[in-house]
Amino acid sequence: xxxxxxxxxxxxxxxxxxxxxQIVKNVSLGLEPGEILGLAGASGSGKTMTSLAIAxxxxxxxxxxxxxxxxxxxxxxxxxxxxxxxxxxxIGMVFQEPKSALNPLMSIxxxxxxxxxxxxxxxxxxxxxxxxxxxxxxxxRGEQGASGRLPYELSGGQRQRVAIAVTVALTPALLIADEPxxxxxxxxxxxxxxxxxxxxxxRGMGLILVTHDIAVLARMTDRLAVMHExxxxxxxxxxxxxxxxxxxxxxxxxxxxxxxxxxxAPARQASAPILAVSDVVREYPRTRRSLWRAAxxxxxxxxxxxxxxxxEIVGLVGESGSGKSSLVRVVLALDRPQSGVVRLLGEDxxxxxxxxxxxxxxSIQVVFQxxxxxxxxxxxxxxxxxxxxxxxxxPPASAERRRRIAAVLEQVGLSPGDARRYPxxxSGGQRQRxxxxxxxxxxxxxxxxxxxxxxxDVIVRSQIxxxxxxxxxxxxxxxxxxxxxxxxxxxxxxxxYVMQQGRMVEHGPAASVFASPRxxxxxxxxxxxxLSDGSPRV
Amino acid sequence: MRVxxxxxxxxxxxxxxxxxxxxxxxxxxxxxxxDPALLSIADKLxxxxxxxxxxxxxxxxxxxxxxxxxxxxxxxxxLLSVVIGVFxxxxxxxxxxxxxxxxxxLVMRxxxxxxxxxxxxxxxxxxxxxxxxxxxxxxxxxxxxIPVFARVTRGGALQLxxxxxxxxxxxxxxxxxxxxxxHVLPNLxxxxxxxxxxxxxxxxxxxxxxxxxxxxxxxxVPSWGRMLNDxxxxxxxxxxxxxxxxxxxxxxxxxxxxxxxGLRRRRERPQ
Numbered sequence: 001x002x003x004x005x006x007x008x009x010x011x012x013x014x015x016x017x018x019x020x021x022q023i024v025k026n027v028s029l030g031l032e033p034g035e036i037l038g039l040a041g042a043s044g045s046g047k048t049m050t051s052l053a054i055a056x057x058x059x060x061x062x063x064x065x066x067x068x069x070x071x072x073x074x075x076x077x078x079x080x081x082x083x084x085x086x087x088x089x090x091i092g093m094v095f096q097e098p099k100s101a102l103n104p105l106m107s108i109x110x111x112x113x114x115x116x117x118x119x120x121x122x123x124x125x126x127x128x129x130x131x132x133x134x135x136x137x138x139x140x141r142g143e144q145g146a147s148g149r150l151p152y153e154l155s156g157g158q159r160q161r162v163a164i165a166v167t168v169a170l171t172p173a174l175l176i177a178d179e180p181x182x183x184x185x186x187x188x189x190x191x192x193x194x195x196x197x198x199x200x201x202x203r204g205m206g207l208i209l210v211t212h213d214i215a216v217l218a219r220m221t222d223r224l225a226v227m228h229e230x231x232x233x234x235x236x237x238x239x240x241x242x243x244x245x246x247x248x249x250x251x252x253x254x255x256x257x258x259x260x261x262x263x264x265a266p267a268r269q270a271s272a273p274i275l276a277v278s279d280v281v282r283e284y285p286r287t288r289r290s291l292w293r294a295a296x297x298x299x300x301x302x303x304x305x306x307x308x309x310x311x312e313i314v315g316l317v318g319e320s321g322s323g324k325s326s327l328v329r330v331v332l333a334l335d336r337p338q339s340g341v342v343r344l345l346g347e348d349x350x351x352x353x354x355x356x357x358x359x360x361x362x363s364i365q366v367v368f369q370x371x372x373x374x375x376x377x378x379x380x381x382x383x384x385x386x387x388x389x390x391x392x393x394x395p396p397a398s399a400e401r402r403r404r405i406a407a408v409l410e411q412v413g414l415s416p417g418d419a420r421r422y423p424x425x426x427s428g429g430q431r432q433r434x435x436x437x438x439x440x441x442x443x444x445x446x447x448x449x450x451x452x453x454x455x456x457d458v459i460v461r462s463q464i465x466x467x468x469x470x471x472x473x474x475x476x477x478x479x480x481x482x483x484x485x486x487x488x489x490x491x492x493x494x495x496x497y498v499m500q501q502g503r504m505v506e507h508g509p510a511a512s513v514f515a516s517p518r519x520x521x522x523x524x525x526x527x528x529x530x531l532s533d534g535s536p537r538v
Numbered sequence: 539m540r541v542x543x544x545x546x547x548x549x550x551x552x553x554x555x556x557x558x559x560x561x562x563x564x565x566x567x568x569x570x571x572x573d574p575a576l577l578s579i580a581d582k583l584x585x586x587x588x589x590x591x592x593x594x595x596x597x598x599x600x601x602x603x604x605x606x607x608x609x610x611x612x613x614x615x616x617l618l619s620v621v622i623g624v625f626x627x628x629x630x631x632x633x634x635x636x637x638x639x640x641x642x643x644l645v646m647r648x649x650x651x652x653x654x655x656x657x658x659x660x661x662x663x664x665x666x667x668x669x670x671x672x673x674x675x676x677x678x679x680x681x682x683x684i685p686v687f688a689r690v691t692r693g694g695a696l697q698l699x700x701x702x703x704x705x706x707x708x709x710x711x712x713x714x715x716x717x718x719x720x721h722v723l724p725n726l727x728x729x730x731x732x733x734x735x736x737x738x739x740x741x742x743x744x745x746x747x748x749x750x751x752x753x754x755x756x757x758x759v760p761s762w763g764r765m766l767n768d769x770x771x772x773x774x775x776x777x778x779x780x781x782x783x784x785x786x787x788x789x790x791x792x793x794x795x796x797x798x799x800g801l802r803r804r805r806e807r808p809q
Binding site for chain 2: 332334357358361364365366368369370373374375376377378384387388390391435438
């Protein structure tokens, strides 16, 4: 598939290989000034390597062929010093992690000014003026002396704004943003994407937006390319492409990204809830500022109540810092609440200890967000999945133990033979299945999912969500599903709770909360989430 | 890829040198060309020959035999002092990381107390008070390995305690002690091996220093440090006598450092 010659950027037959592996195969793309191109694909599809190849920033040992023409010049023929001069001035890049993109010891204004002075001969005062204006434009005005602040004083979203300011200060002709919002929560995500699109339009920059979330691209881009295993399998005008994707992979990606709201409520249980949280308060001590007075503690969870019935999925939504994770730690009895109580199967769980705590722990398990950090790398899957057997008074031994581990692995869609392998041998989605197997092994009544699908690609995500819904019904599990992503919660949850700054601001059946949110915060979250619900641009 | 290849060479050289000295120390337990304690004034100060590869000293002892037997002494003292450091320091570090709070403060301030003393000076004090000899040298050097291992263990363990798999183990009802030994310690082995190699080399130097001032192994147990001291009075007459134990110390310490560096790089390399 070849794109017609484009005036700003013209990639023709680009191939990248590292060692024997070919990572990018015969990619051809083009871009006009002021145009927004989306590059979608799962992790490992070669989209990041493609964007790095454009700026000639590939890791050492990578071999490229094919032509990358920028304003008609072949970048492959340029020397490194010439490329250095172009990067930052003509080609700007925004990366995923704003934390590592900034110098922690330099004020944000200086960081923007530094880039300016590096590329154009202006006075220090002039560079500072440009820096101030750019920071204003990316939304970092407000208080006096915003440009004097240091990166650690800023939130993740604000840092990403600074990184963008550094990149756009000189209005590069081409801007490449590689997963610029992957580490941000849903509201910051929407704001950053709108900022990038707005800047590209008003300054006539060409923007390449790289992400695994095709739903976001559907809303933001003029043209769209879908990558799969190093190849571009679909390319065209976004609106047209969203209507008729022809390649099966493109269709699968789109279907997975378009999460359908869950329909129908489960049959209400007359019995008492299996998990009941009442008026829980969780405070953390703050470092004291004064020698004479202890600092007031930080109240992460402020009088929160919720309950989970058997066989239902309860969503808990909130931005990062809203106290969701602190609440989950209390629910799992990893932390004790300062006041309030967590009841599990009618018994006091938050104040239990000794044998009673052990017995109750069997009934609640957890799946964490990070499929890479959730497993001890030195343990086999069998040992990892069997770890919660420790909670049983007479844990099954040898053959019986193996049989039960094999059974639970099959339940989550893995094979019993996987038990002898190590977690590193599995992909992110498979690891999340292992984590679910570990949670199921003691046949608990409740499982907490703490952002359990946030680190996954859309296709893997929809598979895990499917598994979760199926297990809930089949095993009559109660699930507490914690996520910042409203679209995900909407697709699985029967009831939903919304948290903001440690308080529960809204709760009710998912269908009614999402149809007519009453609290202003829920409405704001809904508006931000609409950006990536897979519906076309309006 | 190529860069890491050339670094690998350092690791292999270090491993080979270390293994060489270890084998030499082991062999010397059963066999040396001559009895390293055998005096033979008639053969004193002989130059290197087929009979005496490294010559003889002022009392006619075979220098090669003394170097070999001295390796046994050096390896023994350094190894046992590392063992003391590991067996006391690592559990302390694990405890401090698992308990935090007051226990952590107590352990770490205790460490600071030991760190605050110049190590060799206190080792001299200990051996001077309790009498010179290999056992007291081991204890004196071992005490200074304790805070090093405690600190390294605590640092690594604190990082591991933030991992989700530790949380998962807690949800599985495991206590801090069990988690420390099942999850934390196995993940620190690499880190501790690196530190072990470094402390081992420092132990070699410390033992040589103590022997040099006469507070380490006592005659007739051969030791590199005392060989240096003995050769001191003869530097003009027979400079090579100081050369052999000096080269042995240098090579062994260099080899251990290369090994430690190599181990560290191997750990850092993404899998």
